[in-house]
Amino acid sequence: xxxxxxxNAVIRGLDVLMAVNRLRDRASVGEVHRETGLDKATxxxxxxTLIHAxxxxxxxxxxxxxxxxxxxxxxxGYDRHRTFGHVVAPIMAxxxxxxxxxxxxxxxxxxxxxxxxxxxxxxxxLVNRHPGYRAPLLAxxxxxxxxxxxxxxxxxxxxxxxxxxxxxxxxxxRNPDLARRTFAQIRTRGFAAMxxxxxxxxxxxxxxxxGVPILAGTRVLAAINVLYLKTAxxxxxxxxxxxxxxxxxxxxIARDLHAR
Numbered sequence: 001x002x003x004x005x006x007x008n009a010v011i012r013g014l015d016v017l018m019a020v021n022r023l024r025d026r027a028s029v030g031e032v033h034r035e036t037g038l039d040k041a042t043x044x045x046x047x048x049t050l051i052h053a054x055x056x057x058x059x060x061x062x063x064x065x066x067x068x069x070x071x072x073x074x075x076x077g078y079d080r081h082r083t084f085g086h087v088v089a090p091i092m093a094x095x096x097x098x099x100x101x102x103x104x105x106x107x108x109x110x111x112x113x114x115x116x117x118x119x120x121x122x123x124x125x126l127v128n129r130h131p132g133y134r135a136p137l138l139a140x141x142x143x144x145x146x147x148x149x150x151x152x153x154x155x156x157x158x159x160x161x162x163x164x165x166x167x168x169x170x171x172x173x174r175n176p177d178l179a180r181r182t183f184a185q186i187r188t189r190g191f192a193a194m195x196x197x198x199x200x201x202x203x204x205x206x207x208x209x210x211g212v213p214i215l216a217g218t219r220v221l222a223a224i225n226v227l228y229l230k231t232a233x234x235x236x237x238x239x240x241x242x243x244x245x246x247x248x249x250x251x252x253i254a255r256d257l258h259a260r
Contacts, residue, residue, distance in 0.1 A: 012038060016046040020056055020065050022134070027065045037166035084116040084222060087256050092119040092224075095249045099226065099242060105214070105253065106135055106142045107222045111161060113142040120227070136198065138162055139169035141211025142223040144192035148183040149213040149220040155183065169195040191243055193235065206230060210238055214250045216258060224250050 019035040020027040032043050047065055050056035054070045088105045096102055102120040106113035112134035137143035137158060147155055162173040172179050186192045194209045211225035226242045233241065 012036075012042060013046045013049060016043055017050055017055060017067070017071070018134075020047075020050075021067050021071065025064060025066065028063055032065075035166075084257070088117045088224075088253050091249060091252055091256065092117055095119070095226075095245065099245055101226050101228050101242065103224055103226045103246075103249075104133075104135075104142060105222055105224045106140075106146075108146055109134065111165075112137060113140060113146060113223065115142075116222075136167065136169065138172055139167060139195045139198035141192040141194050141209040141225045144182075144186060144195075145211040145213045145225075146220055146223040148186035148192060149215065168197045190247070191239065199230075208235070208238070210242055210246060212243070212246055212250050214254050214257075216254055221254065221257060224253065 015036045015038065016032060019032045023031050023035065029040050029043055029047070032038075032047075033040050036043070038046075047056060047058070051058060055068060056065050057068055058065055084105065084107060092103050092105065096119040102118065104115050104118045104120070106115045108114075113136075115133040115135060118133075135142050137147060147158055150158065159173040159179055162170045165173075172182050190212065192211045194207075194211075196205075199205050199208050206229060207227055208230055209225040209227050211223055213220045214222040214224055224246065226238075226246050228238050228242065
């Protein structure tokens with residue numbers, strides 16, 4: 001048990017910093033409000049504090065905020081993702097050559113899925129992500145596939161945390177019956193899909209994903225997805241064409257991780 005109550009102002013400041021980092025070049029006060037649910041006066045106060053500390057700067061011409069290079073110091077000691085990245089990179093490159101669509105591999109990181117490797121490339125899909133991107137747990141197929149295959153106590157702890165966060169995809173965490181049905185369905189059908197509202201907000205409703213867990217026996221290690229354009233494939237076509245190879249790739253990654 002903690003010795004002291006959490007300092008809420010610090011938590012709010014970190015929430016704002018993470019939102020600015022996620023939003024990149026569109027981090028206006030309004031967008032940060034949408035991401036965090038904090039009132040705008042609090043957001044402005046936190047942004048000014050972060051500017052004073054050197055972690056954020058303000059672009060007055062566009063009225064947006066962005067993180068500075070100093071923010072890199074916050075992850076300088078974190079290298080767990082590198083082990084996964086070294087193992088999965090060649091496997092993912094091979095998978096992309098076979099199917100033509102990009103993929104991400106992510107590991108659980110407390111309140112999000114941390115992308116450790118991606119086969120996305122610059123191009124017309126406009127879905128570039130880099131290792132280090134944190135995908136929402138209950139909005140992304142990565143997170144939903146992972147949470148569905150956690151043991152029950154771990155899953156409930158995750159849902160308890162997500163229930164307090166904004167976003168329509170977190171409604172499942174606030175409804176125990178819906179959560180049971182949702183995660184049972186994911187396990188039964190063998191895959192998770194991106195939440196439609198997340199697709200709309202992040203990808204202008206042009207992109208969706210299919211995601212599966214990376215399992216060592218019954219223990220979930222990580223998750224892998226494959227992205228596709230909705231104009232090219234329907235959900236049913238994506239599952240039929242991409243899921244078998246995705247599951248095979250997940251199994252290959254699991255075996256290689258175990259061999260290490």
